[in-house]
Amino acid sequence: MHMFRMAVMGTALLGLLATPAAAQDAKVAKGEALYASQKCALCHAIDGKGNKKFPLDGVGKTATADLVKLWLTDPKAAEAKTGKAGKPAMRSFAKLAADEVDALVAYMLSLK
Ligand code: HEC
Numbered sequence: 288m289h290m291f292r293m294a295v296m297g298t299a300l301l302g303l304l305a306t307p308a309a310a311q312d313a314k315v316a317k318g319e320a321l322y323a324s325q326k327c328a329l330c331h332a333i334d335g336k337g338n339k340k341f342p343l344d345g346v347g348k349t350a351t352a353d354l355v356k357l358w359l360t361d362p363k364a365a366e367a368k369t370g371k372a373g374k375p376a377m378r379s380f381a382k383l384a385a386d387e388v389d390a391l392v393a394y395m396l397s398l399k
Contacts, residue, residue: 311393318394321387330375333398341373347396355395359388 322328328337333344346355358365362377380388 314390314393315397317387318390318392318397321383321391322394325380325383325391330373330377343395343398345398347398350395352392352396355392356388359383359391 322333327343330338330341332339332342354365354369357368358377360379360381362379366372366376380391383391
């Protein structure tokens with residue numbers, strides 16, 4: 288709920304300020320809300336919260352936008368490309384809207 292409100296506030300701010308930095312913050316906040324609503328924490332942990340088997344802390348230091356997008360939309364291809372895999376295997380989030388995928392990518396890349 289809290290994160291959803293943050294995302295809404297971020298979007299409102301975007302309308303008011305319309306600066307690139309505000310737009311980016313709104314995207315990251317939206318991605319953080321989607322991370323919760325899509326239950327990524329069933330398999331992943333951030334700041335020690337969630338499934339510690341596959342932590343995502345610092346993933347923004349090494350991953351690229353294209354690679355995170357591939358994990359979300361075609362995890363099998365991402366496994367083949369990176370050699371990373373685990374059980375349970377990542378499920379596909381290809382059914383999300385393009386702007387939702389973009390927001391999740393922005394959130395992942397903010398984890399530095
Ligand atoms: C059913 C389990 C599962 C769910 C749900 C899941 N993932 Fe994953 N994910 C994995 C596994 C397994 C890997 C590959 C193993 C690893 O990271 O070492 C992975 C890899 C990744 C990577 C690449 C990590 C790296 O180190 O390069 C990212 C980014 C990622 N997932 C993000 C997400 C996001 C965002 C969500 C929610 C929208 C999500 N995952 C949901 C299991 C899951």
